[in-house]
Amino acid sequence: MKRPVEVTILGCLFIVAGVASLLYHLLRDPLDLWTLPISLVGMIAIGGGVFLLQGRGWARWLLIVWLAFHVFVSAFHSVSDSLAHVVLLAVVSYFLLASPASMYFSPRDRTKAS
DSSP: OOOOHHHHHHHHHHHHHHHHHHHHHHHHOTTSTTHHHHHHHHHHHHHHHHHHHTTOHHHHHHHHHHHHHHHHHHTTTOHHHHHHHHHHHHHHHHHHHSTTHHHHHSHHHHHHHO
16 A cells, blocks of 8 residues: 555654654753753654655654653643644544545555555
8 A cells, every 4th residue: 555645744744753852852962961851852753754754653653752741841831832743643643543544554554555
């Protein structure tokens, strides 16, 4: 099965967001105590986006958990940050879990594509 356009867009967006986060935090203050954990979160976004583009079903769950983590963290900042992340989580979850993405990630269709 051909990769759905929404999976391609989301995969690329997660890669871009991860690279931007990684660069921003490494260039801003590389010796900060939080730079390593924040960098790991950015690398998870990059890896999740790459594996999402490769059609790995676990990658969509990783990215949904990644966004849920951001909802949790943003709850300590402001209501507007939290709401923005909740909306992103809902939209991304919808596009990664609804058809045709659901069919794309199903094991039955993945074996047919090989």
